[in-house]
Amino acid sequence: MAILVIAEHDHASLKAATRNTLAAAAKLGGEAHLLVAGGNAAGAAAQGAAAGGVAKVLLADAPQYAEQSAENLAALVVSLAGGYSHILAPASSFGKNFLPRVAALLDVAQISDIVGVLSADTFVRPIYAGNALATVQSADAVKVISVRATAFDALPEGGSAPIENVAAAADLGFSKRLGQELTKSERPELGAAKIIVSGGRGLGSGENYKKVLEPLADKLGAALGASRAAVDAGFVPNDFQVGQTGKIVAPQLYIAVGISGAIQHLAGMKDSKVIVAINKNPDEPIFQIADYGLVADLNEAVPELVAAL
Amino acid sequence: MKVLVPVKRVVDSNVKVRAKADETGVDLANVKMAMNPFDEIAVEEAVRLKEKGVATEVVVVSCGPAICQETLRKALEVGADRAILVDVGDIEVQPLAVAKLLKALVAKEAPQLVIAGKQAIDDDANQVGQMLAALQGWPQAAFASKVEVSDGKARVTREVDGGLETLEVPLPAVITADLRLNEPRYAKLPDVMKAKKKPLDATTPAELGVDVAPRLKTLKVSDPPKRQGGGKVADVADLVNKLKNEAKVI
Numbered sequence: 001m002a003i004l005v006i007a008e009h010d011h012a013s014l015k016a017a018t019r020n021t022l023a024a025a026a027k028l029g030g031e032a033h034l035l036v037a038g039g040n041a042a043g044a045a046a047q048g049a050a051a052g053g054v055a056k057v058l059l060a061d062a063p064q065y066a067e068q069s070a071e072n073l074a075a076l077v078v079s080l081a082g083g084y085s086h087i088l089a090p091a092s093s094f095g096k097n098f099l100p101r102v103a104a105l106l107d108v109a110q111i112s113d114i115v116g117v118l119s120a121d122t123f124v125r126p127i128y129a130g131n132a133l134a135t136v137q138s139a140d141a142v143k144v145i146s147v148r149a150t151a152f153d154a155l156p157e158g159g160s161a162p163i164e165n166v167a168a169a170a171d172l173g174f175s176k177r178l179g180q181e182l183t184k185s186e187r188p189e190l191g192a193a194k195i196i197v198s199g200g201r202g203l204g205s206g207e208n209y210k211k212v213l214e215p216l217a218d219k220l221g222a223a224l225g226a227s228r229a230a231v232d233a234g235f236v237p238n239d240f241q242v243g244q245t246g247k248i249v250a251p252q253l254y255i256a257v258g259i260s261g262a263i264q265h266l267a268g269m270k271d272s273k274v275i276v277a278i279n280k281n282p283d284e285p286i287f288q289i290a291d292y293g294l295v296a297d298l299n300e301a302v303p304e305l306v307a308a309l
Numbered sequence: 310m311k312v313l314v315p316v317k318r319v320v321d322s323n324v325k326v327r328a329k330a331d332e333t334g335v336d337l338a339n340v341k342m343a344m345n346p347f348d349e350i351a352v353e354e355a356v357r358l359k360e361k362g363v364a365t366e367v368v369v370v371s372c373g374p375a376i377c378q379e380t381l382r383k384a385l386e387v388g389a390d391r392a393i394l395v396d397v398g399d400i401e402v403q404p405l406a407v408a409k410l411l412k413a414l415v416a417k418e419a420p421q422l423v424i425a426g427k428q429a430i431d432d433d434a435n436q437v438g439q440m441l442a443a444l445q446g447w448p449q450a451a452f453a454s455k456v457e458v459s460d461g462k463a464r465v466t467r468e469v470d471g472g473l474e475t476l477e478v479p480l481p482a483v484i485t486a487d488l489r490l491n492e493p494r495y496a497k498l499p500d501v502m503k504a505k506k507k508p509l510d511a512t513t514p515a516e517l518g519v520d521v522a523p524r525l526k527t528l529k530v531s532d533p534p535k536r537q538g539g540g541k542v543a544d545v546a547d548l549v550n551k552l553k554n555e556a557k558v559i
Contacts, residue, residue: 109524174448
């Protein structure tokens with residue numbers, strides 16, 4: 001049976017996590033259909049057609065999908081669910097929002113945040129902030145699954161799948177979006193960046209966060225991240241947060257500056273290929289998982305690092 | 310307006326759990342337990358709505374073994390009015406089953422608002438609030454960092470991957486609490502004493518007519534791959550050299 005993958009996109013283009021979710025679908029066997037539900041989402045659908053591992057794009061283009069509300073999206077997915085063995089979405093704030101509604105309406109369990117596919121019904125997922133891995137088996141007729149993007153490498157691009165228009169479901173008209181404050185940045189998307197420079201409470205202030213970390217991120221072409229402590233203290237907006245309940249990242253290089261390394265933060269970045277920690281306190285737990293720990297005052301070490309690169 | 314808040318008893322957030330040697334689960338023997346941190350935030354928000362005169366009663370619910378009464382008492386100590394234990398015995402209740410139990414209680418209690426924690430820090434599922442909203446046919450506002458309720462509507466600021474989004478949803482609705490919604494208070498001693506007299510009722514899945522049989526079978530729980538860390542560099546020059554020539558990542 002076929003697999004339905006729900007695309008995360010901004011109408012004009014696909015978000016990177018969609019490609020990782022398609023890679024997870026490929027491990028299940030069976031052809032994958034990519035649902036692009038949006039308002040004027042032809043751009044995203046075209047990218048979906050070219051993405052690796054897509055047999056067919058289903059485009060539901062209607063005004064009620066412009067805001068991607070959980071209620072409307074879930075109703076649409078349920079209306080299309082017949083005939084699919086698996087329904088997958090990225091375990092991002094987008095997928096986490098609507099996918100449990102789909103599972104509940106289909107009266108099946110959801111398997112959250114998988115990091116491994118062992119067979120068509122058996123999956124590996126982290127629990128307890130990634131301190132344990134559970135292998136779970138689903139007996140449900142349809143498997144509803146959210147996928148941890150960092151655990152699956154995107155397939156090569158270059159497909160040319162057909163795009164089929166599908167009917168929109170009725171507009172439930174539940175929620176109204178009053179506003180959005182999206183962080184605008186020229187830097188790479190945090191979830192897909194190859195290098196991340198991340199700051200914690202040790203930076204002291206939002207001003208110092210910018211002053212110290214931005215030149216380093218600029219030099220490396222890196223995304224900027226933060227610990228919960230730095231976000232709670234108001235140094236940076238919420239979407240910078242890396243951790244158990246923030247973004248899960250696994251870049252080639254993660255540079256943790258002034259971050260102590262709470263369990264919840266480690267849960268979001270410990271699968272990074274190389275971890276650098278810069279902190280003046282040698283006893284911080286971040287050093288236990290860092291490949292390269294530098295015990296130093298970050299206000300001196302980071303500018304020195306920028307100059308040396 | 311009545312507000313219903315589900316709370317879960319979980320391992321304390323400061324405990325680093327490990328898989329048992331026989332890989333049948335995690336080792337919770339003699340481990341400190343606490344209310345799920347996101348549920349504490351949900352309780353606090355409901356209590357604040359009551360203090361503002363928006364809510365009239367805050368009812369807390371826990372679905373789990375009898376010992377979850379302790380967790381419910383904690384919620385009563387910080388201002389919830391009444392508690393309901395759904396005693397499931399020793400079986401593991403999975404998110405879909407919890408959502409169904411809550412649906413049965415919503416039918417009895419008729420709250421206008423359910424505020425749930427966005428995620429429990431044990432199974433990290435992040436499902437119950439959204440599932441309950443779907444089963445009720447209600448709107449939802451998940452991952453809330455700000456909530457205002459008036460005129461039968463909730464205006465909720467949500468933390469999303471790109472930043473913040475503000476939604477308006479008509480009540481009844483489900484809101485799930487994110488970290489920055491509020492800072493939960495500590496209970497004062499007189500409130501602890503008062504809480505002992507607040508009503509705590511018990512029911513069971515059978516009485517509520519809900520099948521809570523698990524849908525997912527856990528075959529194994531294991532430790533994640535160990536990371537070889539702990540390496541140190543002498544100075545910035547050494548770091549740059551190692552990143553370029555050893556790790557080859559820059």
